[in-house]
Amino acid sequence: MSKMTDKLIFELIKQHYRPFDNHEEFTRGFSAYREGNFVNPHQADSVAAQAWELGMEAAMRCKRATAA
Numbered sequence: 001m002s003k004m005t006d007k008l009i010f011e012l013i014k015q016h017y018r019p020f021d022n023h024e025e026f027t028r029g030f031s032a033y034r035e036g037n038f039v040n041p042h043q044a045d046s047v048a049a050q051a052w053e054l055g056m057e058a059a060m061r062c063k064r065a066t067a068a
Contacts, residue, residue, distance in 0.1 A: 009065045013058050020051040021058070029055025033063075 014021045025042065029052035032038070038056070042049035 006062075006066050010062050013061050013065065017054045017058055020054045023048070023051035025049075025051035026055035026058070028052060030059040032056060033059035 017026065020026050025048045029040070032052070033056040040049055040052050040056075042052055
């Protein structure tokens with residue numbers, strides 16, 4: 001797929017996770033998934049932990065949606 005298509009898919013998936021997609025931890029979780037780091041560094045049941053987990057989930061969905 002093209003980079004433009006990948007970006008549009010990412011934006012659509014990211015919208016599903018509002019308002020957590022605005023947290024820095026969401027972005028960190030997204031990046032962690034892409035790097036193969038699946039250990040959440042945040043305290044369980046915290047907003048940061050939830051945003052991180054949702055970022056990982058979004059990355060997984062993006063990977064599936066953009067797989068050729």
